[in-house]
Amino acid sequence: MPSWIPGSYLLREFARHIVGIRAESRGRPVVIEQADKSSWWCRGAEDDLVVTAEIHALDLSVRGAFLDFRRGFFNGTSLFLMPQDREREPVELELERPSDPRCAEWRVATAMRPVAVDERGFGRYRADDYDELIDHPFEISAFEEVGFDAGGVPHRLVVAGRFDSDLERVAADLKQLCETQIDFFGRPPPFDRYYFLCVATGGGYGGLEHRASSSLMFDRDDLPRIGEPGIPPAYQRFLALASHEYFHAWHVKRTKPAAFMPYRLERRNHTRLLWVFEGITSYYQELFLLRSGLVGREAFLTRLAQALTRVYRTPGRHRQSLADASFNAWDILYKPEPNLPNASISYYAKGALVALALDLELRRRGNVSLDDVVRELWRRYGERGVGVPEDGFESLAAEVSGIDLTDFFARAVRGTEDLPLEELFASVGIGFELRPQTGPGDRGGLLRPSPGAASETGQAPTSAAPAGEPPLGLGITYRSRPDGGLELTAVLDDGPAQRAGLEPGDVLIAVDRLKVDSRNLEARLARFEDGERVSATVFRGDELLELGLVLAAAPRDTCWLQLLDDADRDAEARRDAWLAASVPGSA
Numbered sequence: 341m342p343s344w345i346p347g348s349y350l351l352r353e354f355a356r357h358i359v360g361i362r363a364e365s366r367g368r369p370v371v372i373e374q375a376d377k378s379s380w381w382c383r384g385a386e387d388d389l390v391v392t393a394e395i396h397a398l399d400l401s402v403r404g405a406f407l408d409f410r411r412g413f414f415n416g417t418s419l420f421l422m423p424q425d426r427e428r429e430p431v432e433l434e435l436e437r438p439s440d441p442r443c444a445e446w447r448v449a450t451a452m453r454p455v456a457v458d459e460r461g462f463g464r465y466r467a468d469d470y471d472e473l474i475d476h477p478f479e480i481s482a483f484e485e486v487g488f489d490a491g492g493v494p495h496r497l498v499v500a501g502r503f504d505s506d507l508e509r510v511a512a513d514l515k516q517l518c519e520t521q522i523d524f525f526g527r528p529p530p531f532d533r534y535y536f537l538c539v540a541t542g543g544g545y546g547g548l549e550h551r552a553s554s555s556l557m558f559d560r561d562d563l564p565r566i567g568e569p570g571i572p573p574a575y576q577r578f579l580a581l582a583s584h585e586y587f588h589a590w591h592v593k594r595t596k597p598a599a600f601m602p603y604r605l606e607r608r609n610h611t612r613l614l615w616v617f618e619g620i621t622s623y624y625q626e627l628f629l630l631r632s633g634l635v636g637r638e639a640f641l642t643r644l645a646q647a648l649t650r651v652y653r654t655p656g657r658h659r660q661s662l663a664d665a666s667f668n669a670w671d672i673l674y675k676p677e678p679n680l681p682n683a684s685i686s687y688y689a690k691g692a693l694v695a696l697a698l699d700l701e702l703r704r705r706g707n708v709s710l711d712d713v714v715r716e717l718w719r720r721y722g723e724r725g726v727g728v729p730e731d732g733f734e735s736l737a738a739e740v741s742g743i744d745l746t747d748f749f750a751r752a753v754r755g756t757e758d759l760p761l762e763e764l765f766a767s768v769g770i771g772f773e774l775r776p777q778t779g780p781g782d783r784g785g786l787l788r789p790s791p792g793a794a795s796e797t798g799q800a801p802t803s804a805a806p807a808g809e810p811p812l813g814l815g816i817t818y819r820s821r822p823d824g825g826l827e828l829t830a831v832l833d834d835g836p837a838q839r840a841g842l843e844p845g846d847v848l849i850a851v852d853r854l855k856v857d858s859r860n861l862e863a864r865l866a867r868f869e870d871g872e873r874v875s876a877t878v879f880r881g882d883e884l885l886e887l888g889l890v891l892a893a894a895p896r897d898t899c900w901l902q903l904l905d906d907a908d909r910d911a912e913a914r915r916d917a918w919l920a921a922s923v924p925g926s927a
């Protein structure tokens with residue numbers, strides 16, 4: 341039984357969900373004995389061996405298996421034992437229609453090949469080998485679906501769960517996005533059918549990529565309401581998720597680290613390249629929203645600034661390099677602890693920052709861009725089924741661009757200092773500024789955008805306006821407790837809270853002996869000045885503690901971008917090239 345599912349780098353030990361297992365041969369029971377955490381021996385089998393496993397399935401995430409009377413969903417990694425040394429042999433899967441009358445309307449959606457199925461999709465499917473068997477998730481429910489063509493290939497948008505939206509419109513937007521990505525890598529795409537298997541939930545968010553499909557989970561309100569104009573931020577979030585997972589069909593499902601060829605499903609598969617696959621994908625997910633015409637420059641730059649803000653709010657970027665973050669994904673990013681922001685950096689967030697920096701660096705110093713490198717990576721490795729060696733990306737970038745990038749990569753990938761983004765943005769006529777956070781809703785964005793931008797992004801873009809004194813910050817992240825108080829989820833290095841001795845888990849109930857909550861904390865702090873000492877009252881477990889806090893100005897950790905009117909001609913030309921839309925079908 342696999343210990344992990346490709347695309348999600350955590351040992352989940354799926355065997356622990358097996359609640360019963362038995363074996364028989366020629367209709368008679370045979371001994372089945374567990375050999376280790378995820379394997380079994382059978383003794384005494386002749387000719388045939390039938391192993392029956394009963395599996396608990398109530399994991400609502402895109403990585404597991406779920407079954408109740410409303411919906412079934414599974415990844416093969418959660419369900420299928422792999423006969424040892426026969427993983428290259430073809431596999432057939434028989435899916436039976438459930439007898440529960442509440443499931444009478446259920447149908448099946450999957451990218452796996454049907455062999456003999458009924459009109460609802462129940463029946464027999466076939467995979468060429470075990471690797472394919474676990475790479476086609478199944479959605480089984482009374483979902484809604486819309487088909488569309490992109491790049492000459494049939495696509496299906498399948499949405500389960502409760503939602504209220506116009507799926508024809510969503511499919512039209514996805515078609516634009518898919519066509520643009522297909523044109524980027526070249527027609528035809530490396531799959532002959534594609535499924536977006538979606539589930540609309542209350543507050544969930546996540547995605548997982550596969551060779552001919554992706555599983556997407558999102559908040560039901562992220563889908564546009566019927567008749568809603570434009571692309572509001574929540575819908576941008578949905579489209580960015582779809583864009584991310586679709587890009588992975590090339591970049592990580594086919595172009596992949598040599599360390600993943602083949603996947604070794606019983607243990608951690610370490611690579612220092614996860615940033616190349618997740619960071620670059622996170623950058624292109626945004627670029628493709630822009631290039632396909634779904635969002636304009638203002639919305640793109642707003643989302644980019646907010647992505648960069650997430651990096652600048654993570655002190656751990658000065659402790660852990662991108663290469664180390666990739667290597668240790670299994671035990672760091674996927675096992676978050678309260679000290680995570682101080683000790684480590686996400687290879688998604690910083691990986692996207694480095695992808696951006698590399699793109700701008702290549703555009704500034706040569707006649708190439710990151711596009712050329714990513715496409716060549718596809719041609720040389722992905723298209724040919726060759727794994728990318730650990731130094732493969734960096735050497736290819738240097739080769740494609742003809743530029744010596746040794747210092748760039750040493751600093752960006754193995755170093756922990758901030759990159760010169762101000763300089764790089766200036767080369768494309770964009771101002772880059774870091775400001776203190778002004779309130780809980782301040783995530784950075786675009787300053788002084790062109791007229792009409794507010795309606796496009798759907799949010800007030802000039803909320804930065806720092807009037808008067810810089811705000812004070814405590815250097816904490818928190819969640820509101822229903823019984824009052826703020827539970828500290830992280831205490832950031834070198835912030836006032838850490839210096840005063842506050843710890844993650846403390847429940848902050850008062851500042852200056854006045855009750856605080858998420859709504860009044862900013863206002864309470866605004867009454868003091870930089871350097872002033874106040875009391876902080878917290879519960880640590882059941883002990884009430886009063887600590888002396890020396891207040892300090894909030895750090896400059898919020899990224900604001902600005903389209904510069906006075907950019908020189910070269911910068912403006914580079915900006916136009918960088919932010920150009922590409923019409924689907926023209927490549």
Ligand SMILES: [Zn+2]
Nearest residue numbers: 584588618621
């Ligand atoms: Zn990803």
